[in-house]
Amino acid sequence: MSKRKITKLLVANRGEIAVRVCQTCRELGIATVTVFSDADADAVHRYASDESIALGGNTPAESYLDVAKLLAAVADSGADAVHPGYGFLSENADFSAAVEAAGALFVGPTAEHINAMGDKVEARRRMIAAGVPVTPGSDGPVTDGKELTAAANEIGFPLLVKAAGGGGGKGIRRVNNAGELEAAWQRAVSEAGSAFGDARVYLERLVEPARHIEAQVLGDGHGGALFLGERECSLQRKHQKLVEETPSPVIDEAQRAELREAAIAGVTALKYRGAGTMEFLYDENRREFYFLEMNTRLQVEHPVTEMVTGLDLVHEQLLIAEGTRFGDRTEPELNGHSIEFRVYAEDPYRGFVPSTGKIQALRLPHSPFGRIDAALRDGMEVSPFYDPMLGKVIVWGPTRDAAIRRLRAMLSRTRIGGIHTTVPLGIEICNWDDFVQGTFHTQSLEAYLDREHLPIAPPPLPVQLAAVVARAFTAKAGAAEAASLATPPTAGNPWQQAARLEGSKRVTR
């Protein structure tokens, strides 16, 4: 394809990533178009662009996942490029193909790449062919009970049942023993069908304890490949990432070179186009990487890579979409340490139940070497329709310790009132030994969170006094607040109530 300049870009997404893409376009003088659902009529991302087009509807299916509406918006606005963000249609091959068929550039990989990597079975096959190490697993999708048992026995327990069309922690189910296998498989097939429109599932060995380490890559679509360092994403809760950082505190230059080699081999073999992330499981004992999956889009945690490379990854995506080849371009130096903490509208001390309502007393502080990617405004309603991630607090420091100190300070200055968020947990994590020392794996956070919150001994006097003041001011807040609360009023004693709340168990998909 010859080089084409992007002059007007439509962002087929919402929230912080839509704002993020508009920022870069504004720097480059590219006109921007956003889209919005009825629930997002007053959302921040709408006003980050030069134009904004109503899609109608509230649910993703009625709005940000509706390919026909999005293509109409592209045509109406005259956009000559589409950025899909992450989530929604970012890894939908049909959408990529349809955008390009409509004559606009798709800021992302080709439909062929998305199909190959989105299909976890095909992705494994291709990576094996390219010489990239993979985890032991079923050779393809498991379609009947006999295959299921045979594959499971070969892999051994515990194992994971994974949706071929899933990704980003969705569509994964753990199976501890043969007894759970059949039911988990059936549930996964059903969920995968309804969630991803693709009912195929496959099996994979569960590496435990494991680290989740991923490689950020860029491909120019002609075999040019750049490695932009790794990201350590092991601090997760039920496959939802909470903290990401680069570099990983546990790999050294030799292992980084190994990771780089695998990542470059994959990108080159695919002639991959765009920004992508190759996720690996890292077995710290054996010091081995296993390819897990490739995300063919910009990642939520891309800012940490930006902070240590000085690159703007959205700009890199646009350059690649315009047809720029890497030629003899060298990989950037990796400088210092960067950490991202994800702010979710969830109650981290009550099983991460979603928290919706009106945002109050908002404060998103600035700080040297700090950055907050978010799409928030005081008085804004957090609706139940979309992903609960509200934004990310990102810091850079010359060392990991400096970055942790900075993150802690920045989170302690961040305030998102009116709803529960993960911010208080983030401050706690910055003080948590396992995090500060870097001795954590993918299960550490859940183990850390599994504890009693009521103190077993009286806390210091100021805490007791604060409790009384808090009680008095809570009583004053009264009924107006009640409507927007995630926790229902109750008769009965608190223990019963706590048990009831725990009665709501989250099912990831």
Add this chain to the structure above:
Amino acid sequence: MSKRKITKLLVANRGEIAVRVCQTCRELGIATVTVFSDADADAVHRYASDESIALGGNTPAESYLDVAKLLAAVADSGADAVHPGYGFLSENADFSAAVEAAGALFVGPTAEHINAMGDKVEARRRMIAAGVPVTPGSDGPVTDGKELTAAANEIGFPLLVKAAGGGGGKGIRRVNNAGELEAAWQRAVSEAGSAFGDARVYLERLVEPARHIEAQVLGDGHGGALFLGERECSLQRKHQKLVEETPSPVIDEAQRAELREAAIAGVTALKYRGAGTMEFLYDENRREFYFLEMNTRLQVEHPVTEMVTGLDLVHEQLLIAEGTRFGDRTEPELNGHSIEFRVYAEDPYRGFVPSTGKIQALRLPHSPFGRIDAALRDGMEVSPFYDPMLGKVIVWGPTRDAAIRRLRAMLSRTRIGGIHTTVPLGIEICNWDDFVQGTFHTQSLEAYLDREHLPIAPPPLPVQLAAVVARAFTAKAGAAEAASLATPPTAGNPWQQAARLEGSKRVTR
């Protein structure tokens, strides 16, 4: 002095710099105390610290300049260190001495350094002795009319009358010819006396056109000296800096080495302690630097140095105050380009008249490689009592062009409603050829600003339509707004009114 750890620090300042100092302390686990005047009872800096102490009063003399009140606050709070910020008492030797006499660390140079550099005549003498090049000028303060005439004739016109106790663009008066000399000198003596408590003034050649280029230095108080690159500050208006950047677009490695040599010589000769800035005039034709003055404090524009070095200069100040020596520490690499734009509460299209009132529709955007240092809140009153600088928008980019694009985008996303600010002018400057090409000097901005604002031909249709809408919505805003406006209501035609506004001429001091 032996090493002492700071555990609780009082910031003897207000606004963005007080917030900035508290940020770093929070990262380091140092408890913070701020102080506030009556006018600042609801100011943002108050809430950036762990404690805040009321000074009472409104004017600087009644509050942030009242040494006795500040020392009482240090004693009351038990602070073991004082950070003076910039302005106010930051370059007051008596304050530095009094703080140390009270047993607290002064985060800044010794009284002896402040006296030596604060006295512009003594500073020249010391720098000449250290081998640092200086501009031709009177050998000491000019105390009578005879001395005045003799010195002026030797230096030649135009020249500058400068207050020995001034600094930061204050206390400088231009004299074009012998006829203006006597009156300017008398006015300067009187102003210097009331403003700085030191009526001595001296004369200096006016280098024109000149660039204002300054060197950021650190001294450990024992002869250790580090050079952290230069800052180009030539975009000024009446000696008030508006845009600062690093590196300077006009000096090369050889000249930077020359500047470094001069700066290190000065710091070493003084055994200077703390962060300091050596200001130079740069004659672009002769490619020569002349020492102008040394600011013995953190500079407003310190963030651009932070962005290219990765250092936190407040942290460096604290380490030095605690007694850390540089030993064999090397100077940081200078990476990429950084620009700062100062946001003043002034009307840039009406001679920069101060604009006070209630801040509305505030938006201080985050951006990759962007940062806003400010102490603003929606609904906050900007009072007439203090410096009109509200904050700074700072960006980093791999190249100067990238940084300008980023600054432009960030300023265009910044909104401070309800008052006039320099933000729209900042966007204009980013589009201004002389700035983009780096071909400007200290007089360029004033020449650029000296123009007619009413267009000589009809603007494009959208502008005309916008004018009508703006008129309709302004009429609606009505009387409520009138009270807080910097421009008085008037009968008569607009031309008369414009002339009247220009009738208010600003006198810098």
Add this chain to the structure above:
Amino acid sequence: MKYEVSGSDWSRDLVARTGPLRREWQVTVDDVTHTLLVEGLEGNQVLRLTVDDTTHTLTLLPGNRPGQPLRFLLDDNYHELMVRDETDLLAELLGGASGAGGREEILSPMPGVIRKLLVEPGQVVAEDEPLLILEAMKMENEVRAPRAGTLSQLLVAEGDTVAAGAALGEIEAGS
């Protein structure tokens, strides 16, 4: 006002008196009276407490209810404590162990859409048995039985959008 502050195995009584404008508080704990300066910011969502010359920042969290642990941040640290005031204590004395017998409502723990009903009205359910699947923010959540009994009412259908705290159904004691 008298308060009882308690944790998992201890409790303590505090008596608080507020001055005019509620800015100055006198709180007595273990026969010692402490003076507390309370300053509300941001519509009283954030409070500055000065105790014995030290200032603390108290941030209120949403969703606090009488009868549940009170949750707040103090100087950025998360805390949970049971806090009962006189009225709560009285109500508990009078009300006894409400909800121990009789019936209990099933309340939606979060806003969302009912994806799937797993039980039918009239069905006998065990405590903690999954009753329905509620989808919120892209995740499926199981809502489980708060107690054992008979599902006497089911107030929602698949596809319904429900608010947080909405009644979904009711369980009656016994089968």
Add this chain to the structure above:
Amino acid sequence: MKYEVSGSDWSRDLVARTGPLRREWQVTVDDVTHTLLVEGLEGNQVLRLTVDDTTHTLTLLPGNRPGQPLRFLLDDNYHELMVRDETDLLAELLGGASGAGGREEILSPMPGVIRKLLVEPGQVVAEDEPLLILEAMKMENEVRAPRAGTLSQLLVAEGDTVAAGAALGEIEAGS
């Protein structure tokens, strides 16, 4: 409503009709009617204007007054234009050249403190002659005579704090 938009050497007439809720405007310029969609944000300080499928952001600036150039930002660019509506034009016709003779008030161009008075009541002043020094935000500002005449009144003393637009004195025609 009829408007006259003008610059330093030109003027143009526009006629604007607003629809219900003032969201849709019809503006006629040079016999062509344009449809304008107006959407107010942030308490109408920021407005989105859509003209011919392109959306512009209009930001209002404070201090705009009838009879003065109207100042605003459109898509981040600063603009000044004279805009008179019917009422303004009528008032100008009726009022004639007000302020040409008679007396004129001296108004404070900014809030500040009166540092020094340079003239006395009764004194004859030339146009543009410095009258007093006003200190605001650390800077001394000269307030000059808006016209020649006699200083008939001086309403402030040294040390007074004045608001923007406050009357400082009055100048009468003639000496």
